[in-house]
Amino acid sequence: MPRGQPGSLQDWLAAFINHLKDERRLSPRTLEGYGSDLNVLIAWLEAEEISSWRHLTQHHVRQYLAERHRRGRSPKSLHRELSSLRSLYRYLLREGAVDANPALGVRAPKVKRSLPATLDADQLGQILDFTDNSPVGLRDRAIMELFYSSGLRLAELVSLNIDDVDLQEHMVEVTGKGAKTRRVPVGRHARQAIRQWLDARNTMPVIDEQALFVGVRGRRISRSTVQKQLHLRSIEQGAPRNIHPHLLRHSFASHLLESSGDLRAVQELLGHANISTTQIYTHLDFQHLAEVYDKAHPRAKKKRD
Numbered sequence: 001m002p003r004g005q006p007g008s009l010q011d012w013l014a015a016f017i018n019h020l021k022d023e024r025r026l027s028p029r030t031l032e033g034y035g036s037d038l039n040v041l042i043a044w045l046e047a048e049e050i051s052s053w054r055h056l057t058q059h060h061v062r063q064y065l066a067e068r069h070r071r072g073r074s075p076k077s078l079h080r081e082l083s084s085l086r087s088l089y090r091y092l093l094r095e096g097a098v099d100a101n102p103a104l105g106v107r108a109p110k111v112k113r114s115l116p117a118t119l120d121a122d123q124l125g126q127i128l129d130f131t132d133n134s135p136v137g138l139r140d141r142a143i144m145e146l147f148y149s150s151g152l153r154l155a156e157l158v159s160l161n162i163d164d165v166d167l168q169e170h171m172v173e174v175t176g177k178g179a180k181t182r183r184v185p186v187g188r189h190a191r192q193a194i195r196q197w198l199d200a201r202n203t204m205p206v207i208d209e210q211a212l213f214v215g216v217r218g219r220r221i222s223r224s225t226v227q228k229q230l231h232l233r234s235i236e237q238g239a240p241r242n243i244h245p246h247l248l249r250h251s252f253a254s255h256l257l258e259s260s261g262d263l264r265a266v267q268e269l270l271g272h273a274n275i276s277t278t279q280i281y282t283h284l285d286f287q288h289l290a291e292v293y294d295k296a297h298p299r300a301k302k303k304r305d
Contacts, residue, residue, distance in 0.1 A: 034084050034087070053088075054097070068081070150174075150252070231244070
């Protein structure tokens, strides 16, 4: 859309999505999320006979969120939808399409923040110590070790190329949210697992030669395959809960913070833009310390009858 020119709700949404894709270089999955959130809002605006982003007011935004909440939309989802709307209006303001951002000053329902699930180091050691030495088994072990060693997100892991891993320097270069890159250490067990996988990978019909992790047909592994394989390994190893990528990432962060106490370093390793996101792990650490206190301190122990 030309700067300052009138356009339909959908025209400006399309321009905004192109801006996110071309200028901010967001992932297709993130673009899909923005589009989904804002298309639901557009349907509501059209039902309310609001045909321009200029005509949306703070009252309309509150009315929309209240209606979505009544229909069972979770507070977390409403926060995301409100964030999408604020981002859209920042773009519209930049382009001169509106004069104000009606989403500012509007609050979504409060989100109850739950602590992420984790496993302790001994549990993870038992789960990662499986003996399947087939190419798929070696790949799955390398994937799980790398998740736990380096705290990667699922999208970050599946997008890795062979050249991103430097086993000599013990580092992996990761492309995270917003196409930002960071270098993260790779632990000894993960390095050994990756070396074994790379040997096995050479025996497979590799099509995508750049991908670090591939499926049985030689193509870059998909997110769904990683999730499926971790679930199967959970069952095989008798894990106390389902193993998924974020559980391994959460465990990495929790164990590292518990040992080091360095919140800023954990933030850097996780690739969090805001340290407030990382601070949830301080609650996990405190929870662990509280459990130790309850079990060990003479004044905390319950009296035996």
